[in-house]
Amino acid sequence: MDRVKDLASKSAAVIFTKSTCCMCHSIKALFYDLGASPAVYEVDHDVDMEWALRRLGSNPAFPAVFIGGKYIGSAKDVISLHVDGSLKQKLIEAKAIWF
Template sequence: MCHSIKALFYELGASPAIHEVDPDADMEWALRRLGCNPAILAVFIGGKYIGSAKDVISLLVDGSMKQKLIEAQAIWF
Protein backbone atom coordinates (compact mmCIF):
# COMPACT_ATOMS: atom_id res chain seq x y z
CA MET A 1 0.00 0.00 0.00
CA CYS A 2 2.87 2.40 0.74
CA HIS A 3 4.09 2.08 -2.84
CA SER A 4 0.63 2.94 -4.20
CA ILE A 5 0.25 6.01 -1.99
CA LYS A 6 3.74 7.19 -2.91
CA ALA A 7 2.88 6.76 -6.61
CA LEU A 8 -0.34 8.72 -6.10
CA PHE A 9 1.57 11.68 -4.64
CA TYR A 10 4.06 11.60 -7.53
CA GLU A 11 1.14 11.55 -10.00
CA LEU A 12 -0.28 14.65 -8.33
CA GLY A 13 3.09 16.38 -8.77
CA ALA A 14 4.28 16.17 -5.17
CA SER A 15 7.59 14.71 -4.05
CA PRO A 16 6.84 13.06 -0.71
CA ALA A 17 9.42 12.75 2.04
CA ILE A 18 9.35 9.15 3.20
CA HIS A 19 10.54 8.07 6.62
CA GLU A 20 10.60 4.49 7.81
CA VAL A 21 10.00 4.27 11.53
CA ASP A 22 12.36 2.24 13.68
CA PRO A 23 10.12 0.27 16.06
CA ASP A 24 12.38 1.19 18.97
CA ALA A 25 12.41 4.91 18.17
CA ASP A 26 10.53 7.70 19.90
CA MET A 27 8.65 8.33 16.64
CA GLU A 28 6.56 5.19 17.22
CA TRP A 29 5.30 6.58 20.54
CA ALA A 30 4.58 9.98 18.98
CA LEU A 31 2.52 8.33 16.24
CA ARG A 32 0.60 6.30 18.82
CA ARG A 33 -0.28 9.50 20.69
CA LEU A 34 -1.78 10.80 17.43
CA GLY A 35 -3.94 7.70 17.27
CA CYS A 36 -1.95 6.03 14.51
CA ASN A 37 -0.78 2.44 14.40
CA PRO A 38 2.91 2.80 13.43
CA ALA A 39 2.80 -0.59 11.72
CA ILE A 40 0.70 1.02 8.96
CA LEU A 41 1.17 4.02 6.73
CA ALA A 42 0.92 7.41 8.47
CA VAL A 43 0.51 10.37 6.11
CA PHE A 44 1.28 13.98 6.99
CA ILE A 45 0.67 16.93 4.67
CA GLY A 46 2.17 20.25 5.63
CA GLY A 47 3.10 18.86 9.03
CA LYS A 48 -0.50 17.86 9.81
CA TYR A 49 -1.47 14.24 10.38
CA ILE A 50 -3.86 13.18 7.61
CA GLY A 51 -4.27 9.52 8.50
CA SER A 52 -3.68 6.20 6.82
CA ALA A 53 -3.90 5.11 3.19
CA LYS A 54 -7.69 4.86 3.57
CA ASP A 55 -7.84 8.53 4.59
CA VAL A 56 -5.64 9.57 1.66
CA ILE A 57 -7.93 7.75 -0.77
CA SER A 58 -10.97 9.41 0.84
CA LEU A 59 -9.42 12.85 0.31
CA LEU A 60 -8.65 11.97 -3.27
CA VAL A 61 -12.20 10.77 -3.92
CA ASP A 62 -13.87 13.79 -2.30
CA GLY A 63 -11.61 16.14 -4.28
CA SER A 64 -9.84 17.82 -1.37
CA MET A 65 -6.39 16.20 -1.76
CA LYS A 66 -5.10 18.70 -4.34
CA GLN A 67 -6.20 21.64 -2.21
CA LYS A 68 -4.41 20.24 0.84
CA LEU A 69 -1.23 19.81 -1.21
CA ILE A 70 -1.54 23.33 -2.62
CA GLU A 71 -2.05 24.81 0.86
CA ALA A 72 1.02 22.92 2.10
CA GLN A 73 2.96 24.26 -0.92
CA ALA A 74 3.72 20.70 -1.97
CA ILE A 75 2.32 21.40 -5.45
CA TRP A 76 1.63 24.61 -7.38
CA PHE A 77 -1.21 25.36 -9.78
Protein backbone atom coordinates in the same frame (compact mmCIF):
# COMPACT_ATOMS: atom_id res chain seq x y z
CA MET B 1 6.65 12.22 19.63
CA ASP B 2 8.74 15.39 19.30
CA ARG B 3 10.89 13.75 16.64
CA VAL B 4 7.79 12.88 14.58
CA LYS B 5 6.46 16.43 14.81
CA ASP B 6 9.86 17.89 13.97
CA LEU B 7 10.28 15.72 10.86
CA ALA B 8 6.66 16.31 9.81
CA SER B 9 7.10 20.08 9.95
CA LYS B 10 10.24 20.21 7.79
CA SER B 11 8.52 19.47 4.46
CA ALA B 12 5.18 20.32 2.88
CA ALA B 13 4.31 16.62 2.57
CA VAL B 14 5.78 13.83 4.71
CA ILE B 15 5.10 10.10 4.65
CA PHE B 16 6.37 7.71 7.31
CA THR B 17 6.59 4.23 5.81
CA LYS B 18 7.87 0.72 6.15
CA SER B 19 9.68 -0.77 3.17
CA THR B 20 7.53 -3.92 3.18
CA CYS B 21 4.18 -2.08 3.32
CA CYS B 22 2.24 -2.25 0.04
CA MET B 23 -0.13 0.57 1.07
CA CYS B 24 2.87 2.77 1.83
CA HIS B 25 4.09 2.20 -1.72
CA SER B 26 0.62 3.01 -3.10
CA ILE B 27 0.33 6.27 -1.16
CA LYS B 28 3.80 7.36 -2.24
CA ALA B 29 2.86 6.60 -5.87
CA LEU B 30 -0.35 8.62 -5.50
CA PHE B 31 1.58 11.64 -4.22
CA TYR B 32 4.09 11.35 -7.08
CA ASP B 33 1.23 11.06 -9.59
CA LEU B 34 -0.26 14.27 -8.17
CA GLY B 35 3.09 16.03 -8.67
CA ALA B 36 4.22 16.09 -5.05
CA SER B 37 7.65 15.04 -3.87
CA PRO B 38 7.03 14.08 -0.26
CA ALA B 39 9.76 13.57 2.27
CA VAL B 40 9.69 9.83 2.93
CA TYR B 41 11.00 8.33 6.14
CA GLU B 42 11.31 4.56 6.23
CA VAL B 43 11.22 3.53 9.85
CA ASP B 44 11.57 -0.23 9.53
CA HIS B 45 13.66 -0.62 12.65
CA ASP B 46 12.43 2.30 14.74
CA VAL B 47 9.94 0.96 17.28
CA ASP B 48 9.83 4.29 19.13
CA MET B 49 8.74 6.07 15.96
CA GLU B 50 5.98 3.50 15.39
CA TRP B 51 4.63 3.99 18.92
CA ALA B 52 4.75 7.78 18.51
CA LEU B 53 2.73 7.51 15.30
CA ARG B 54 0.20 5.23 16.99
CA ARG B 55 -0.22 7.80 19.78
CA LEU B 56 -1.11 10.35 17.09
CA GLY B 57 -3.92 8.03 16.02
CA SER B 58 -2.32 6.29 13.07
CA ASN B 59 -3.71 2.77 13.12
CA PRO B 60 -2.34 0.92 11.32
CA ALA B 61 0.77 2.95 12.00
CA PHE B 62 1.95 2.99 8.38
CA PRO B 63 1.73 4.88 6.21
CA ALA B 64 1.41 7.98 8.38
CA VAL B 65 0.86 11.06 6.24
CA PHE B 66 1.42 14.71 7.15
CA ILE B 67 0.59 17.66 4.93
CA GLY B 68 1.63 21.14 5.96
CA GLY B 69 2.86 19.75 9.28
CA LYS B 70 -0.59 18.41 10.16
CA TYR B 71 -1.36 14.74 10.60
CA ILE B 72 -3.73 13.63 7.82
CA GLY B 73 -4.00 9.93 8.60
CA SER B 74 -3.09 6.61 7.09
CA ALA B 75 -3.88 5.11 3.69
CA LYS B 76 -7.67 4.97 4.07
CA ASP B 77 -7.79 8.62 5.14
CA VAL B 78 -5.59 9.74 2.24
CA ILE B 79 -7.61 7.74 -0.27
CA SER B 80 -10.85 9.22 1.09
CA LEU B 81 -9.43 12.72 0.66
CA HIS B 82 -8.33 11.86 -2.88
CA VAL B 83 -11.74 10.47 -3.82
CA ASP B 84 -13.57 13.55 -2.55
CA GLY B 85 -11.07 15.86 -4.29
CA SER B 86 -9.65 17.54 -1.20
CA LEU B 87 -6.22 15.85 -1.16
CA LYS B 88 -4.98 17.84 -4.14
CA GLN B 89 -6.27 21.06 -2.57
CA LYS B 90 -4.49 20.28 0.72
CA LEU B 91 -1.25 19.68 -1.21
CA ILE B 92 -1.67 22.99 -3.06
CA GLU B 93 -2.37 24.90 0.17
CA ALA B 94 0.72 23.39 1.80
CA LYS B 95 2.77 24.27 -1.31
CA ALA B 96 3.60 20.63 -1.93
CA ILE B 97 2.38 21.10 -5.51
CA TRP B 98 1.89 24.22 -7.63
CA PHE B 99 -0.64 25.16 -10.28
